[in-house]
Amino acid sequence: MSEETLEPEKWVENYADMLYRYTLVLVKGPDVADELVQVTFFAALKSQHTFAGKSTEKTWLFGIFKHKTMDRFRSSKKNLNLDITDADADRIQFDTTGHMTPSPNNWNVDSEKATENKELAQVLAKCMNGLSEKFHHIFVLKEIEGLSSEKICKEFNLKPTNLWVMLHRARNQLKLCMESNWLTKE
Incomplete structure (x- = not known):
């Protein structure tokens, strides 16, 4: 080599x-x-x-x-306030059996092609920018940078349950944004 x-x-x-x-x-x-x-x-x-x-x-x-x-x-x-407030609440609702309402759309996206799609990258960037700063930071560190939950909790002085809630809400907000800004175009 x-x-x-x-x-x-x-x-x-x-x-x-x-x-x-x-x-x-x-x-x-x-x-x-x-x-x-x-x-x-x-x-x-x-x-x-x-x-x-x-x-x-x-x-x-x-x-x-x-x-x-x-x-x-x-x-x-x-300068980041990581307190969870009512404004951070999920916009996704669940029925009495624990299923999302409405049900999630089938994305039918080929992950190989999606990574090369500049338009998808722009929509994802827009959706990421739509997250609150605290959700954005936590999501990037966990899902993109690959930091362990333990390290994130230690770095930001968070309890594991608070981290889980923040990641869950960030993912849900991204899902809704991607569905309304990307999947409706296809």
């Missing part, structure tokens, strides 16, 4: 759009997304001497990006 080399002069051309689209799903707003992409490239330039060539340039940049995103979440958590 040959070792990979860095080509910083091509990073913007090769990776900026990809990082930006991914960032829009993680953070609220294009300004923050722009900033995170720039911070990622700057950090990569500063630490390019540490690149060992054992991974691809893309993998290395995404690793830096994930660290910068986590740093941003940690710094913003100080």
